[in-house]
Amino acid sequence: MKFIMYGAGNIGRGFIGALFSQLGYEVVFIDVDEVLIRELNERHEYWQEIVDSAGSRMNRIRNVRGVNGRNMDLIAKEMEDADLMATAVGAAMLPRIAGSIAYGLQARWKKNSRVFNILICENLMDADSFLAGEIKKHMAGDAVKIFEQNTGLVETCIGRMVPLVPDEKRQSDPLYVAAEPYDILPVDKAGFLGEPPACKKIIAYEPFDFYVQRKLYLHNMAHAISAYLGMRENLRYVSDAVKVSSIRLIITGAMQEAVRMLAKKYNVKYDELCLHMNDLLYRFQNPGLKDTLLRVGRDPLRKLQPEDRLIGAAVSCLQMEVEPVYISIGIAGAVSAFLREADKECTEENCRAVLEKVCHITPECRIFIYTAKFFAMFARKDSYERMIETVDAFYKKTTGDII
Ligand SMILES: NC(=O)c1ccc[n+]([C@@H]2O[C@H](COP(=O)([O-])OP(=O)(O)OC[C@H]3O[C@@H](n4cnc5c(N)ncnc54)[C@H](O)[C@@H]3O)[C@@H](O)[C@H]2O)c1
Numbered sequence: 455m456k457f458i459m460y461g462a463g464n465i466g467r468g469f470i471g472a473l474f475s476q477l478g479y480e481v482v483f484i485d486v487d488e489v490l491i492r493e494l495n496e497r498h499e500y501w502q503e504i505v506d507s508a509g510s511r512m513n514r515i516r517n518v519r520g521v522n523g524r525n526m527d528l529i530a531k532e533m534e535d536a537d538l539m540a541t542a543v544g545a546a547m548l549p550r551i552a553g554s555i556a557y558g559l560q561a562r563w564k565k566n567s568r569v570f571n572i573l574i575c576e577n578l579m580d581a582d583s584f585l586a587g588e589i590k591k592h593m594a595g596d597a598v599k600i601f602e603q604n605t606g607l608v609e610t611c612i613g614r615m616v617p618l619v620p621d622e623k624r625q626s627d628p629l630y631v632a633a634e635p636y637d638i639l640p641v642d643k644a645g646f647l648g649e650p651p652a653c654k655k656i657i658a659y660e661p662f663d664f665y666v667q668r669k670l671y672l673h674n675m676a677h678a679i680s681a682y683l684g685m686r687e688n689l690r691y692v693s694d695a696v697k698v699s700s701i702r703l704i705i706t707g708a709m710q711e712a713v714r715m716l717a718k719k720y721n722v723k724y725d726e727l728c729l730h731m732n733d734l735l736y737r738f739q740n741p742g743l744k745d746t747l748l749r750v751g752r753d754p755l756r757k758l759q760p761e762d763r764l765i766g767a768a769v770s771c772l773q774m775e776v777e778p779v780y781i782s783i784g785i786a787g788a789v790s791a792f793l794r795e796a797d798k799e800c801t802e803e804n805c806r807a808v809l810e811k812v813c814h815i816t817p818e819c820r821i822f823i824y825t826a827k828f829f830a831m832f833a834r835k836d837s838y839e840r841m842i843e844t845v846d847a848f849y850k851k852t853t854g855d856i857i
């Protein structure tokens with residue numbers, strides 16, 4: 455059995471490629487990083503360290519090799535007889551690999567009539583229709599029809615946290631990767647042509663929307679807030695940020711808003727979602743994981759898009775009559791981080807422009823009002839305790855809640 459892993463980075467080596475190797479597949483990694491490809495082809499194995507709060511253990515991942523991501527003919531050759539494929543290259547890179555996937559699929563159809571499933575392992579809403587659209591741009595005539603009948607594009611939820619490998623470790627072993635113990639892979643049952651692989655860690659759900667939203671609007675939203683709040687305090691790791699009581703209060707408040715939204719939207723038990731939330735908070739604290747705030751907060755522009763973790767969660771909250779006040783502290787943090795990265799001043803005017811043009815939030819919307827207030831507090835270097843007091847005031851004003 456052959457599994458193609460497009461992207462030999464953290465998730466490729468640290469989760470999906472390792473999982474399929476352990477299931478008995480030969481795993482062929484495709485990547486543009488030539489060092490990784492050379493090492494995979496010389497060693498045919500690598501070490502994965504699983505880190506929890508009590509310590510760590512090493513897994514030897516075997517039966518792997520690599521293919522250069524710039525060689526479309528070699529990629530197509532591998533796709534001809536592969537059993538399954540996955541992508542983990544980063545959402546922004548999907549358009550870049552769509553051409554070679556389209557080329558490889560068309561080469562495959564000449565030799566092999568078996569259906570082909572591609573697991574999309576990126577943090578992206580509607581990843582299946584997005585990738586389908588990109589692949590179709592490289593197909594014409596009958597090919598589009600065959601593609602639609604013959605290819606399953608499968609959404610997944612990648613919940614495992616895989617930190618960046620520190621430079622000194624990477625230099626001594628370019629293939630080394632560390633990950634947390636959590637290794638459940640929810641997949642969209644409806645996206646599969648045929649049966650999903652039989653493995654108790656790969657759980658097929660239908661409908662899948664709830665799992666995607668729980669991942670992006672609870673896990674990734676809270677993760678992003680830990681990054682933007684922690685960076686402001688010059689902290690390094692997620693585990694450091696969640697240890698600061700005021701930051702933890704804000705993260706927990708934002709997660710509770712998302713939990714209430716998800717419970718109402720999908721008619722899921724509030725208590726179950728609270729257990730999931732507590733588990734996430736516990737996992738964020740894993741001190742051995744050393745997941746940097748820099749990785750978790752990377753690309754604030756992407757994280758501020760209307761459907762992404764912050765705005766998507768806040769808008770869904772309003773739709774479900776939940777006030778996204780704590781989440782708005784996170785949005786203000788992300789806007790500040792984006793402006794700093796873009797070398798723009800943290801002025802009210804620039805914040806307005808980001809909210810309107812990037813996030814598509816209009817000035818009448820309460821998300822705008824909350825965020826503008828917190829953004830001004832960020833700019834004034836107000837404390838998080840002060841922001842929490844302001845949250846209470848907003849809650850009282852909008853909902854009349856007694857706190
Ligand atoms: N790291 C995590 O904890 C985590 C968890 C869940 C989801 N994700 C998502 O998984 C995806 C991958 O994240 P990651 O952390 O593994 O990133 P990463 O940067 O470690 O890995 C991406 C890999 O893709 C390769 N790549 C980029 N462009 C390519 C191309 N055109 N052809 C072939 N290879 C290419 C890169 O060289 C790199 O090795 C992202 O969408 C991310 O949001 C990451």
Ligand SMILES: O=P(O)(O)OC[C@@H](O)[C@@H](O)[C@H](O)[C@H](O)CO
Pocket residue numbers: 577612613614615616673674677678749750751752753
């Ligand atoms: O990969 P990003 O930049 O979309 O998001 C950063 C992290 O929140 C993310 O990688 C998580 O670690 C991951 O989704 C695991 O749950």
